[in-house]
Amino acid sequence: MDKKVYRELGLTDPEYQRILNILKREPTPTELAMFSVEWSEHCGYPRSRKWLKLFPQTGKYEALVGEDAGGFVYDGMAIIFKMESHNHPSQVEPKQGAATGVGGIIRDIFTSGARPIALFDSLRFGQLNNSFNKYIFSGVIDGIQSYGNCVGVPTVGGEIYFDDAYAGNCLVNVMCIGIAPKEKIARARAAGLGNPIIYAGAKTGRDGIGGCSVLASSEFEAEECEKRPTVQVGDPFTEKCLIEATLEALETGVVVGLKDMGAAGLTCSSSEMAAAGGVGIDLDLDKVPLREEGMEPWEIMMSESQERMLLCVEAGKEDKVLRIFHKWGLDAAVVGRVIKEEKMIIKSKGKIIAEAPTEGLAKAPIYDMAFRKSKLQTSKSKAIRGKNPNDQLLNLLSDPNIASKRSVYEQYDHMVQTNTIVYPGGDAAVLRVKGKPWGIAATTDCNGRYCQLDPYSGAQIAVAEAARNLVVTGAEPAAVTDCLNFGNPEKPERFYQFKLCVEGIVDACKFFELPVISGNVSFYNESPRGPILPTPTIGMVGIIKDIDKRCSAPYKDKGDLVVLLGHNREENGAPELDLDVENRVQKTCLEAIQSGIVKSAHDLSEGGLAVALAECSIISDRGSVINLSDKLKESDLLFGEAQSRILLTIAPENIFSLSDFAMLYQVPCAIIGKVGGKSLSIMRGKKKLINLPVARLKDIYFNALPNLLKRK
Secondary structure, three states: OOHHHHHHOOOOHHHHHHHHHHHOOOOOHHHHHHHHHHOOHHHHOOOOHHHHOOOOOOOOOEEEOOOOOEEEEEOOEEEEEEEEEOHHHHHHOHHHHHHHHHHHHHHHHHOOOOEEEEEEEEEEEOOOOOHHHHHHHHHHHHHHHHHHHHHOOOEEEEEEEEOHHHOOOOEEEEEEEEEEEHHHOOOOOOOOOOOEEEEEEOOEOOOOOOHHHHHOOOOOOOOHHHHHHHOOOOOHHHHHHHHHHHHHHHHOOOEEEEEEOOOOHHHHHHHHHHHHHOOEEEEEHHHOOEOOOOOOHHHHHHOOOOOEEEEEEOOOOHHHHHHHHHHOOOEEEEEEEEEOOOEEEEEEOOEEEEEEEHHHHHOOOOOOOOOOOOOOOOOOOOOOOOOOHHHHHHHHHHOOOOOOOHHHHOOOOOOOOOOEEEOOOOOOEEEEOOOOOOEEEEEEEOOHHHHHHOHHHHHHHHHHHHHHHHHOOOOEEEEEEEEEEOOOOOOHHHHHHHHHHHHHHHHHHHHOOOOEEEEEEEOOOEEOOEEOOOEEEEEEEEEEOOHHHOOOOOOOOOOOEEEEEOOOOOOOOOOOOOHHHHHHHHHHHHHHHHHOOEEEEEEOOOOHHHHHHHHHHHHHOOOEEEEOOOOOOHHHHHHOOOOOOEEEEEOHHHHHHHHHHHHHOOOOEEEEEEEOOOEEEEEEOOEEEEEEEHHHHHHHHHHHHHHHHHOO
């Protein structure tokens, strides 16, 4: 075969030879297309799978390590969640790229049998100092709101960072959470000889062909816009019908297994379901619902058209399932059968046009990638601008990485389903579970700059900060999903960053007893501008055992004491993390909240103590008077980003109870001020470091991003 053909599909010469060895003959065009998508980095993880096996899969609660999504069990309920990337499609076509990222992750949740209840978006863009970056940013936000709002799943949290490293390759990482009784969780596998395979959802078109093998598994070149045909187009109203039809079909008890047609479409869903069940599948492409005429078999097998899924159901019961999907206005047809021989047999116009072993097709080769230590930067991660602390604080609050993202999340419906009880804009979102005394808290976190400075420590900080963000709501962290965003893995310096970040996550999760129950790897995130920052995004979910004792960041009452858990430290370069200290600080905070003595709690992160104090004042519209005694230099005292610190407010009479918790875990606990007034006043002894009206802080904080977008 002409090398050009398989290389255009993303296959290497050794991989093509491997296909020849598996088939013992030249592949047909359809077989070649199927192998190319299944062995792509986006589907098969050939360059990362070796390292992903290191992640812990057990923790404090019963873990459900997933096929399409995973989760954990609490009080007989399965909390299912996963995060995935849609980076390259969003850089090429921002609105549809982001919209279909939302749709795809929702399908991963409800095909597990869980009803989707919340969405989170972790986003990275280039600086908003030029029109193209603004176009990418605005398109992604539009795609998220248009799909999420229409499909009826609330977008309740996430994060947004801006850095020139993402200018040529934005990151769109989407997490979805679902919930179901444990006994109703479904599996993504085919089983039972002769059982029918049902295609359900939207019709198949040519959109998305080559999305995972060509678009998502290579670097961007200068002509990136030419790749627009490989981006899928979504329809949230079809997805909403698909959610309801699928959950109704599962209630019949006749569904053996089901899987979303995501990346690699029909190829992925059929071959991976067959491999998982240790069976084969015989497919007839003439029965696949199509929306375009003249589609070739390889196009049908590679298409990534949205809102589609594959089901394996009990023989003789297929009409019961078909009627449900038809009732919801969806296409549904029997397109194949389960066979004993472990191979994929694809037919078209009465002829076999592909025949390949399921194991060889569904299991991509595993590569040992070269890695080489890259030169780590040693400069501080954030330059502090301004002549005095007042100016410095205002400049930080106007930085788009710290400023409020309210103008973004106001576009999202975060109240649909009426479960959201701590809204976007805080440390973590909190959701009620109707009919239960407990609730769920969730967050996404990662500072790519920290990971660039020190990949191992930066990844651990991402885990620790995610856990800290849950703890300040009163939640016990329970499990992790991740989305590992890196540059070209074939470049040793890039793979070194990936390797160390994975090792950091592994060690942190083991320490905190958190299983990694699902996740995603996104490589090749670089453009002619260079690679992105290493960004191992952490999604974490925790349980608030008594939802009435949930906590939030805003100050509550005048005269409350402001207390700092943990201590200030001078930092040179990337902040340092001591897992034992972090764990003790979190336990002190969590037990104090659970005891009912804490009125508000807020994690310290970017911008340090001064920014955290300002945020508490801004979101509560209350001032505070703070007096600090540390002997650190002013910049470290006010703006240092030392880890393992939490701001609490309590009634004065509860200080001894809080001190008891702090003494138990040997955690520094200092009263640093009181809530009250209309200004943020920070003193050191008799010296006034910062004195700013809360109204001014609010104006800067809430208007910084809208003002930046208005500039031409």
